[in-house]
Amino acid sequence: MLTEIHHLREFKIFEELNERELEVIASIANTDEVETGTILTRVGTSPSTLYLIMKGLVSIMTSGPEGEQVTVDQVGPGHIVGWSALTGTQMYTASTVTAEPSTLIVINGRKLRQIFEVNNHIGYRVLKGIGYTLARRMAAIETKIAVNSGGKG
Secondary structure (H helix, E strand, C coil): CECCHHHHCCCHHHCCCCHHHHHHHHCCEEEEEECCCCEEECCCCCCCEEEEEEECCEEEEEECCCCCEEEEEEECCCCEECCHHHHCCCCCCCEEEECCCEEEEEEEHHHHHHHHHHCHHHHHHHHHHHHHHHHHHHHHHHHHHHHHCCCCC
16 A cells, blocks of 8 residues: 655654655555564665554564574654665565564665665655654663673673
8 A cells, every 4th residue: 555645754864854755755655453472674685665653563683692682662653664675685684474463564775775866855854753763772772781681881
């Protein structure tokens, strides 16, 4: 199902875009409903898709010291996963899986990067929002490390 502009407005990465710019993004976005346990991204695979969470919960995981999957964060409505699809990174940096039934806006990363190439100002504004997302994720990971280490440096 095609995504409506007002849904895109709910996401920080698009907050600086005007109506026309949001229409351009909406033209390549689809809304999808997925079940619990749906794998969205897999660490080490080629990034192709950006996911915006409208409803539900997504676990962000990485490999632990012995290869086990460790949840480093969980994000819900208003957050994104799969940002590597926008940066030209060679692979996803984390695995993500739905922790409950979720409604997602799904955007093809290649098509969105093409929009950025033609409309640099859109790319700049969206990537500023990605920076916010990365800072939030890093803070969550740092907090988890501090809690798990008992606050010892």
